[in-house]
Amino acid sequence: MGDVIAFDDFRIDHARGELTRGGLPVAVEPQVLDLIAHLAAHPGVVLTRDDLIDAVWGGRIVSDSAISSRINAARTALGDDGTAQKYIKTIPRRGFRFEADVGARLAPATSALQGKPSIAVLPFENLSGDPEQRYFSDGITDDIITELSRYGELFVISRHSSFACRDSDQSTAEIARYLGVQYIAEGSVRRVGDRIRVTAQLIDPEAGHQLWAERYDRDVTDIFEVQDEITTVIVNTMFGQIAHLHHRRVLGKDPGTVDAYVHVLKATEHALRVAPGDNEIAKSEIAAAIAIDPEFARAHAVRALTLVNEANNFWVADQDASERLAHEAALAAIATDSRDPWAHSMLGIAVLWFKKDHAAALGAMRRGIELNPSNAYFHGLCSYVLAFCGEPREALAEIDTANRMNPLAPAVFLGFRGRALLLKRDLDAAIPILQQMVSEMPGHSNALGYCAAALVHAGRVDDAKAMVAELAAANPHYRLGALRTRLPFKNPEDVDYIVDALQAAGLPET
Incomplete structure (x- = not known):
């Protein structure tokens, strides 16, 4: 059960769910890996469809088309195809035979991939x-x-x-x-x-x-x-629990033993708090990750997130520079690993702010969801982009999906919902949600800004003025002039709806 099988430049460690070629991981679904492992464990032996069903599907009823689909996926993972049949040969009316010479079955690795839970x-x-x-x-x-x-x-x-x-x-x-x-x-x-x-x-x-x-x-x-x-609810909740617990475990590690993945884990935790101090910590952690492993796609994606954070919250004087760097970081992530969903989601947000290309932004977000459709966070980020694209109802539907997937959704999801409700002009629903976000994420400049705008439109101008005074004092770059030129709303009336309200609440022009 724990052996490693080697042939040509491939290695299968099915105890760890890993197929590598030349030392690099090959993307493969778990069931397809099981199929490859079972075939490779019996080189030169014709295995019938019933043999494969018993070993890979646990004896369940499986259609011929499902088996053929998995065989094709196995061949693709090995760089093979139905014509060449270099590794997996179809024996008509009998079954399949593994053709490669399999080397010695090696002892299993003694530890999991470094740093990963x-x-x-x-x-x-x-x-x-x-x-x-x-x-x-x-x-x-x-x-x-x-x-x-x-x-x-x-x-x-x-x-x-x-x-x-x-x-x-x-x-x-x-x-x-x-x-x-x-x-x-x-x-x-x-x-x-x-x-x-x-x-x-x-x-x-x-x-x-x-x-x-x-x-x-x-x-x-x-x-x-x-x-x-x-399944979707269990996976989202379980992943959230593991990520949180693993982060707590690595916090106490000796800095000399921390690998790139652990730096990315720490950076992500701080970046998602969306507060200036945490964002600076995240930037430092991500710089350390990239220094250790410049080819780590997730590190570049999280770097894009930190740069988007500082640009769209107007924490920096030169938002254009941060947006440009975020766009470059997202492109670097995709160049390193085109199947990383974080890379595509971060590109979507970077394109939204830097290029104001709404179609490209939505396309990137949809690609992120396609790569990991059960991850609530990518649905939440898509909701964020949809609101700027003038689709508040679609944004609300997407955030509803995210919340169903993950009942323990992060606080930033409140902002995604609150902004969509505000743009839908549903003030009664938007205000309590935005107020809750302000309470849970006090460093999030946009939480204060959108909540103040909602209060103005609800006739609560004095409450809005108090909130804007707090915002203006805490963030010298959150100003009407910057908002007018940088907010990436597709519909100009949405920009006016936010900016005019903040002007009424006393936000300075410069």
């Missing part, structure tokens, strides 16, 4: 009393593994290794040590009639305690829709 998702237990219902509990597990694997910030053990631990009598601590992971996720599924209950928990095996647990009760109308909904 690692997790194994164990098969969810079927408590329905009906063995036929195991397809649903296995489906939930498969989906969680697949969706967590989309997060470049995590190291996720492959399905092959996780499912090999089914019904193990080992403790979670022993399984974690065997697989070399820091976290274990497990759960159960119980279906009774038209009701289904899914429980999930995240465990720290080393400490021996539960970090998070939740229960989800649903009516079953469309079983696949329910499966998708529950």
